[in-house]
Amino acid sequence: MSANPAITRSQIEKLVRESVYSQLGLAAPKAGPNPLVVNVSARHCHLTPQAVEQLFGPGHELTPMKWLYQDGQYAAEESVTMVGPRSRVISNLRILGPCRELNQVELAYTDSIALGYKIPVRQSGNIKGTPGCMLMGPAGFLELDEGVIRAAPHVHMNPDDAKFYGVKQGDYMKLRVGGELGVTFDRIFVRVSDSFKLEVHIDTDEGNACGLTPDSLVELVKT
Incomplete structure (x- = not known):
């Protein structure tokens, strides 16, 4: 009997995200082609x-x-x-x-x-x-x-991500960070390149202000 295929990290993140949103009584945002990562620079x-x-x-x-x-x-x-x-x-x-x-x-x-x-x-x-x-x-x-x-807060994304979110190079998006502080950043500058992975960069002050952790619920929203 063949073994079951190993579950990927992105699949685990998707399941955890859906579970957390369900416990909060919220609908999970539609998943894009790539997982969203928010890092403090x-x-x-x-x-x-x-x-x-x-x-x-x-x-x-x-x-x-x-x-x-x-x-x-x-x-x-x-x-x-x-x-x-x-x-x-x-x-x-x-x-x-x-x-x-x-x-x-x-x-x-x-x-x-x-x-x-x-x-x-x-x-x-x-x-x-x-x-x-x-x-x-x-x-x-x-x-x-x-x-x-x-450095202004910004998001790196490839063309597939840009198409999913309906944005282009030079646009601005909103970043919603969940948790006890519940902060929304209104001016996330969009950078698009074939070489980019989907990642938002904020600085240490901004990360501390929103209480960002690896478990924080994050969502990009088109303005």
Whole structure:
């Protein structure tokens, strides 16, 4: 007699989600082609290859420490010290790889207060007119004239997900997070690419505000 096929993680998540909604007396949202993941993105920076060499030495390349949810993205073993206004410091600022075409630091609001910054909420890559800082590594330092932002909440999705939700690149959606706090985020920026998995990114302040846990009920809603 053949063994029963193993149940997949996505099937387990679907069953748990339906059970929880049923206990709450609510109808579970229609499942899309891929499971929705919401992750909290802690403060970090993205660097160019030239910046990495300036901070860590000629020929130095980032070393993957932990692979992230999006394919090919990782938290590097390398970190830097960030110096803000009035010489206030954040040490062990993690670098995310692979390298990019511009240098960018992403902080939460409470980070900016601690550093004495007033930083704007921006989409990644939109750094014109933003504050700068100094980054220090074991081989040198790098003065940035701009590039410090608070990253806007956003969702990565592939074209199948976009079709299911009826959205396109540049649209905004709502993210509902269940639980005792019951928070809804009204401006989740949509990014669409063939290489993306369905994932929402919020920062540490936003994750704490909504009490996000791995068991939180989450739902994307078209505005």
